[in-house]
Amino acid sequence: MPDVAAYAIDAPDGRYTKTTITRREPGPTEVYFDIAYAGICHSDIHTARGEWGRVHYPLVAGHEIAGVISRVGSEVTEFAVGDRVGVGCFVDSCGDCEQCRAGEEQFCTSTPGAVFTYNSIGRDGLPTAGGYSKGITVEQDYLVRIPDSVPLEHAAPLMCxxxxxxxxxxxxxxxxxxxxxxxxxxxxxxxxxxxxxxxxxxxxxxxxxxxxxxxxxxxxxxxxxxxxxxxxxxxxxxxxxxxxxxxxxxxxxxxxxxxxxxxxxxxxxxxxxxxxxxxxxxxxxxxxxxxxSNIGGIRETQEMIDFCAEHGIGPIIELIPAEQINEAYDNVVASKVRYRYVIDAATI
The missing domain is CATH 3.40.50.720 (NAD(P)-binding Rossmann-like Domain)
Structure with a gap:
């Protein structure tokens, strides 16, 4: 299983520090991709600081993720090594309930429901870890294909x-x-x-x-x-x-x-x-x-990023090194960012 560098926080009043986490090897229908950029969402801050309930510490946040596939499972048919992909707020669901069949996997009605990108429990029984890291393993059905005309650093915030x-x-x-x-x-x-x-x-x-x-x-x-x-x-x-x-x-x-x-x-x-x-x-x-309103399903997320490519739409970002995550959190709360911080994963 690949060990990757990441930034994690261990308490509501803690600070992000560099660590190492283990990602699972891609299963038959999963891919592993190298993270290039991860956006900082205010939801990350609410979760990390314990403002929205229980937190599985140490927490690796980040659900605005963009990167390039480097490994694929034996039964992956939708993606290949080298593809540019993104991951948003969730990474799994039952795939069979009414909401999943309608393309709204975020509202999965099975137990336990949608598996969120961080602070959730994944199919391996372990807490999920997000995009403040060098790589991630994801089921192919929960990936979004990033058009070539959309820079990866701008694609990341589009995921949320x-x-x-x-x-x-x-x-x-x-x-x-x-x-x-x-x-x-x-x-x-x-x-x-x-x-x-x-x-x-x-x-x-x-x-x-x-x-x-x-x-x-x-x-x-x-x-x-x-x-x-x-x-x-x-x-x-x-x-x-x-x-x-x-x-x-x-x-x-x-x-x-x-x-x-x-x-x-x-x-x-x-x-x-x-x-x-x-x-x-x-x-x-x-x-x-x-x-x-609360995000959208995978199909609509793909529609959204294709719309961005067609119309030249993208976020205004401030690219930061990972060591500035703590400072960035404070700036977001104080409304001092215009308009989205994006972590350069090469600095993790």
Whole structure:
């Protein structure tokens, strides 16, 4: 079994340090690929710091992974050595339940359900370890093929930030004749703006300040509004077909619902630590919809990255060495990154 270098954290208040982990040899339908880049998602931080429940320490996080296959199992038919591939938030599921058959493996209803890329229990009975490492073994059905025109360092964040924003925009019909509002211009928001614009929707970004206005306009937004501007917020009430909220706090659901038209939808991607309240009259009075969304299946993730290749879409990244993971975590929490940190696995 291959031993690979990795970065792991051993406690909620710990720090990432270099270590060695063991990956299993590829089974008949599995591949092993050398990781080139791994994005840092805020979910990594919540998990590593024990904010979302039980953690299997030591933890190797990372579910935005891109690299090149170096070994394949004897029955692998979909991929070959040298192929450029990516892995997102999950690496296994039953493959046979209603959700898996529908191409939504992330919602696998078997026991224990989808196997997540890290902090889960894999088919070998061991805790899964993610992309902050030099290599990973994965079942072929959970790989995404990366088009040659998409640089690997830009492909990595698409495995989570990309599909997390593409999925709800497609599901709720973003396109020509539709008006879309994007709340927040961070790692998720700056991808949502690009997808919405490329799908043909009239797109507006909402941020606390106008500090990122130029970036938002450059990425395809037609307008950029400060949520602190009471006059503009009032003026825009009832204007949007779809509002995608990428933030975890800072804006009440009532204010978001007021932005959408009758039958319009507010889709929440963030996961606040505290419970949220809303005025149900804002839903029933205008037949509005309040929805949630959480990544997408393998088939749609492939569709998403092919769409990125076709339209020249990609994340704005800051490439960092692995030794800066701890500093990067603090910067993400403080909203100091524009817009996604990506670890260069060559530095692990």
């Amino acid at each position: 930030a990309g599909i997390t924003t593409y999925n709800p925009l497609k599901r709720w019909g973003a396109g020509p004749g539709k008006r879309v509002g994007v709340i927040g211009m961070g790692g998720l928001g700056h991808m949502a703006v690009q997808f919405s614009a490329a799908l043909g929707a009239d797109t507006t970004v909402f941020g606390r300040t106008l500090a990122k206005r130029d970036d938002g306009i450059a990425l395809g937004a037609r307008d950029y509004v400060s949520t602190q501007d009471a006059d503009r917020m009032k003026e825009l009430r009832g204007s949007f077909d779809i509002v995608i909220s990428t933030i975890s706090d800072g804006m009440e659901l009532d204010a978001l619902l007021k932005l959408v038209k009758p039958h319009g939808v507010v889709v929440n991607l963030g996961l606040p630590e505290a419970s949220s309240e809303l005025n149900l009259g804002l839903l029933t009075g205008q037949s509005r919809v309040l929805a949630g």
